[in-house]
Amino acid sequence: DAGVTQSPTHLIKTRGQQVTLRCSPISGHKSVSWYQQVLGQGPQFIFQYYEKEERGRGNFPDRFSARQFPNYSSELNVNALLLGDSALYLCASSLVDSLNQPQHFGDGTRLSIL
Amino acid sequence: QKEVEQNSGPLSVPEGAIASLNCTYSDRGSQSFFWYRQYSGKSPELIMSIYSNGDKEDGRFTAQLNKASQYVSLLIRDSQPSDSATYLCAVNIITNFGNEKLTFGTGTRLTIIP
Numbered sequence: 320d321a322g323v324t325q326s327p328t329h330l331i332k333t334r335g336q337q338v339t340l341r342c343s344p345i346s347g348h349k350s351v352s353w354y355q356q357v358l359g360q361g362p363q364f365i366f367q368y369y370e371k372e373e374r375g376r377g378n379f380p381d382r383f384s385a386r387q388f389p390n391y392s393s394e395l396n397v398n399a400l401l402l403g404d405s406a407l408y409l410c411a412s413s414l415v416d417s418l419n420q421p422q423h424f425g426d427g428t429r430l431s432i433l
Numbered sequence: 434q435k436e437v438e439q440n441s442g443p444l445s446v447p448e449g450a451i452a453s454l455n456c457t458y459s460d461r462g463s464q465s466f467f468w469y470r471q472y473s474g475k476s477p478e479l480i481m482s483i484y485s486n487g488d489k490e491d492g493r494f495t496a497q498l499n500k501a502s503q504y505v506s507l508l509i510r511d512s513q514p515s516d517s518a519t520y521l522c523a524v525n526i527i528t529n530f531g532n533e534k535l536t537f538g539t540g541t542r543l544t545i546i547p
Contacts, residue, residue: 362477362537375528375532422467424469425476
């Protein structure tokens with residue numbers, strides 16, 4: 320079975336632009352969560368969605384938004400990009416809504432802001 | 434106090450020795466704990482999950498949890514050069530709003546010396 324897939328793998332944007340990152344969970348997984356990993360740091364939780372509903376939100380500004388589609392895939396949108404948004408964006412999926420279960424990560428999207 | 438703390442290392446261990454990685458967390462109510470391994474430029478992959486006090490063994494890996502001390506560790510026996518990576522400790526924390534967030538430490542960079 321395919322794992323979590325993310326697209327694109329790399330992206331270069333300039334300050335002030337907007338970006339959309341995409342994630343397809345493992346087949347049968349209904350929970351998708353998003354993380355930002357800055358170089359040298361651990362991943363930071365951005366959002367969790369389950370059955371198309373937001374279940375959790377981390378300490379990120381309103382420029383960050385997400386949604387989940389009926390097929391459980393998800394998009395992360397970031398508006399008004401800042402240099403500090405440069406990071407690896409990771410998507411993870413799991414079967415259930417609780418983050419008590421192991422999360423399975425995709426390969427990530429590396430976003431560079433110029 | 435950080436929610437999840439790890440020694441960033443680097444930690445150097447001779448091949449064949451035991452590598453010991455430590456993690457402390459601040460939320461006394463946390464119930465789920467995970468160790469992920471992350472190779473440079475790759476996404477995190479799950480090594481172990483642990484939910485109860487005591488030891489949990491899986492091959493060369495042993496996770497140890499002490500909820501009273503708010504401490505979780507990972508032991509790697511018979512360390513191999515392929516174990517060289519950054520090890521991330523993750524804790525499921527319940528926020529003040531009642532939702533969950535998976536919180537990572539900064540990671541410990543482990544190098545196995547042949």
